[in-house]
Each structure stands twice: as C-alpha cells, then as structure tokens.
Amino acid sequence: FLLRYEVPADIAFSRVYRGQHHITDVVAGAVLGRWSAGVVRRALLD
Incomplete structure (x- = not known):
C-alpha cells in the first residue's frame, strides 16, 4: 500500500x-x- 499510493501522493504534493x-x-x-x-x-491478464 505504501509504495503504491503513499509515496506517489507525497511526491505529487511536494511538487505542487x-x-x-x-x-x-x-x-x-x-x-x-x-x-x-x-x-x-x-x-496481460486476458
């Protein structure tokens, strides 16, 4: 969960x-x- 959502959200917030x-x-x-x-x-799954 952390790598998938938290890190990108933190990076996005910092750039804004x-x-x-x-x-x-x-x-x-x-x-x-x-x-x-x-x-x-x-x-990939089909």
Missing part, C-alpha cells in the same frame, strides 16, 4: 507545494496513470 506543477497537472497524471495501468493489467 514547491510550485513545480499545478494541481490539475497532478490530478490528470494520476488519472491517466491509473487508467493506463488498468489497460496494461487487462491486456
């Missing part, structure tokens, strides 16, 4: 906090990452 990314960039990256992981998982 430091002004390196906007919150919309982080949210879009999370959504697209989750979607692409699901596509790959489905392709």
Whole structure:
C-alpha cells in the first residue's frame, strides 16, 4: 500500500507545494496513470 499510493501522493504534493506543477497537472497524471495501468493489467491478464 505504501509504495503504491503513499509515496506517489507525497511526491505529487511536494511538487505542487514547491510550485513545480499545478494541481490539475497532478490530478490528470494520476488519472491517466491509473487508467493506463488498468489497460496494461487487462491486456496481460486476458
């Protein structure tokens, strides 16, 4: 759980906090990452 959710969330928060990314960039990256992981998982399991 820690490596899958906590670490990426901490990195995303730190990048928004430091002004390196906007919150919309982080949210879009999370959504697209989750979607692409699901596509790959489905392709590998079928």
